[in-house]
Amino acid sequence: MAKYGMVIDLDRCVGCQACMLACKAQWQTPEDYFRTWVKHIGPIQHNDELVLTSFVGQCNHCDNPPCVPACPTQATFKDTDTGIVLVNQELCIGCGYCVEACPYDARFINPVTQKVDKCDFCFPRLGREEPACVKTCIVSAKIFGDLEDSNSDISKKLKTGNTFVIATKKVNPGPNVYYKGRRKNVEAIIKTYPPKKKDTLPAKIWSNVLRPFVILGAGATFVGSLIAYMFQINQGEKEEENEE
């Protein structure tokens, strides 16, 4: 049993985006789609100081991932052996509920496959090579490893203290991507990109009301039509948001 996680050292990070491109090269995501991100912040005034930093992020592989209950087909699941949140592409129907449910906007519908796409800590490389982003990081700002193993590099890094997760008291799904860095930088990141409280109606109805029925084995046709219906509702909502 392992629990994989990552520490991102913002003090080392220079915002060069090599990680994003290594990830893109590994997964061949379409042009404007990336599984990982480096969002530049600043220079901005933060209290009485200047801040120039980067929000380096990806799927947080949360302890209580809101995307998992949002998935109508159980395509998204938390792998019990690794703690990695995975998407079984064969089961995914591309409904986008998980995309809506993620407080970090870490998921997207891949326009080529029409299925959900996101960071999986380079699952197929596991045990052979480090994740593409970690391997290429020119300043070794990303540390990947098993949080359960107290001798792993990541556990040692966490023991040095002063680490944060991107969560607030209201939104805390138990992320496993940790951040180290000057306080002003971490504060600027969470101020600029706070985790979003996302209780979208279809996802909520799904996870609280309908999901138990499906699990109990309701007819496939019935479920299928429900899913299609909810997908439309969801799309409708999206369009409205865009108009604003």
Place this chain on the structure above:
Amino acid sequence: MGKQISRRDFLKQSFMGAGAIAAADYSFVFKKFPPGKAGKEKVELIPSVCEMCFWKCGIIGKVKDGRLLKIEGNPLNPHNGEKICGRGNAGIMQLYDPDRLKYPLLNIGTRGKPKWKRISWKDALDRIAKKMLELKEKHGAESVANLSHGSSSIPMRKLLKNFGTDRIAHASFDQCRGNRDVAYELTFGVGAGSPERADFINSKVIYLTGSHFGENAHTSIVREFIEAVEGKKAKLIVADPRYSVAASKADYWLPIKPGTDTALILTIINYIIQHNLYDKEFVAKYTYGFDELKKEVSKYTPEWAEKITEIKKEMIIEIAELMGKSSPAVNIFPGRQSTWYGNDTQRIRAMAILSAILGSVGRKGGYFFPTKIKLKGCPCPNNAKKKEDYLCDTSGYPFMKTTTECIREATLKGDIKMWIVYGSNVIHNTPRPQKTIDAINKLDFMVVVDIKPTEPSLYADIILPEATYLERYDIPFAIQDSRTPFIQIRRPVVQPLYESKDAFYIVSELGKRLGLKECFPCNSMEDYLNLALSAVNITLDKVERQGGIFRLEGKPFLDDFGGNYKFPTPTGKIELFSTKLKEANKDPIPKYEPVEDVPKGWARLSYGRSPVHTFSRTENNKWLHALLPENDLWINSEAAAKMGLKDGEYVKLKNQDGVISDPVKLKITPGIRPDMVHTYHGFGSKSPFLKLAYNKGMSDNDLITKIVLDPIMGGMAKRINFVKIIKNGKEIDFPFIKQKPSGFKKKPEKTISIKLTAPIPAGSQEEEEEGGC
């Protein structure tokens, strides 16, 4: 540096390829995710050398069925190891760029508005050779000029010298770092090198003038820099009018008034001498002209410098003392692109002198020595006339090489009839682009060798499509500027696409047609490489089997010479007082000379690098374009508020000569002085054949129309141009905002209690307290 793997591990990995996913411990992976075909099939790992920029990182191409799948770092490369930057990762999209030049092309339209006709290589080379021989007959071989950039252009330069012309210019000299190398040669007898030979890892203090590591993504040096600053806690001083990524890591940020760096350096030198903080033993043993230096700099006091540089005198004193106390492990970094204000060689001379009096030359933490690696070459005599006989007027510029400006001037005068532009975007990299175009229009003939249809190709009579770095061999790279010198081989990772050819083919075929057979007598680039490598008793095959790297012993530090090092200068010592400059009637010791101040209502135009682009070479790369499709313009928030400008809106710039720029998006920030604006160089392509890059962002080079040459080496200053904003057709003046002397010191990290919206600390309670949060 980097996790090193043994050669055996490397070969094992090469052999197993990516088919090795199925490690026994992870069998569960396949229970849930049966491996696709890709998991089982053999993927070849081919070591080569990157050329998304010129840092020469070692790479491994993962290739399957002749198609490149992914590029990663070569763990055997002592510099970058398994790390490569974003551009390196995106190299695959340069290879598979649909807009690449694919076939030799003949322009049957007009210059600037080309109509292309595909022709054969034979036809193209016949035409070029015929023209060259005709011009040689009529006007002499020196009527042919070459403007080049990059390693693959070296064979062409050799051929042209053999043909009889030395009118060869590299933008990297006069538009970039020539001043720095001349300054170092004058002081230490050897240039500043590439990679720069900074021993950051042992530095206690690092001083940067405008160098923005991180925004420049030269992998190995950024890596060592961060390891020094964040890992080993070296004190970092950054003098930069902009709050750069480097400044954001700094212990001291000095938002210096642009153009006054020399004043600050000379003041620090004076303070260190006056307060006996210099390395007396080192100065006595290794330097020449200390007494003259002491006398010359005595007028530069912190009080004086505060007025000039707008940096608080207390801060100047604090950093001078810090440097003195940390001697010799102080790194005064020479910078790279450094043709800024016209007096740049003397600025870098001052920085070199500061290094010398701190005793940091050839010492741990300072600047180390290169190790000469001598390889063999084909006999290729230089048949060109002496440069002095025909070069443009270099009187007054004692250390000038052939510059783009020389070639442009000589072309406008009618002395040059043909250009061979090799991998160099002369329209985008040389100030006053219209002058370049005017010169081109006077030519009888122009050939462009490139991988992409950049601006110069619009004006070419013939275009030759070169193979990209992933499809060709190049001359061997002897990496001398390293503590662990090595030889590295660029080899084809995949076969050349379309009809693209490597430099060897182009030059040897052209040589045959010109009747020049001495330069490339070998049958192939492989033969040439074997000949070159025989100097160190190794074969190409052996280097390739060893992962493309052959390491040699280095002698980087003074201690490696038993304390008896003779500097290759006329005096055999570090020349604080330069005998060569004295001889050339230039200041033998740098003086502070003010540069033109920003006129009222204007702002100084500054430019720099982006980590995801290289000059104007990568803007059409699909992946890099996705990350940064256009540049933005940094403008101070206080100034912007007074001018009524909003973040994200598009404006144009007008320079002092009335040139109007492309539209550019504003980035309003407090992290830049109000008397300047800043942008990334390389954008605003005017070539419609580059479908992604065309008309995206603003070309800073269009606005650089004032020409001032460095009085020592003839480099072109690029930060002496001033701009105003044009919004909705109206010109807006920059407000004058008086700057108080400043300077910022990093605040110690404080323990702050967590508020509701603040990030939640990770880990246990005990860890929180210990870590200060």
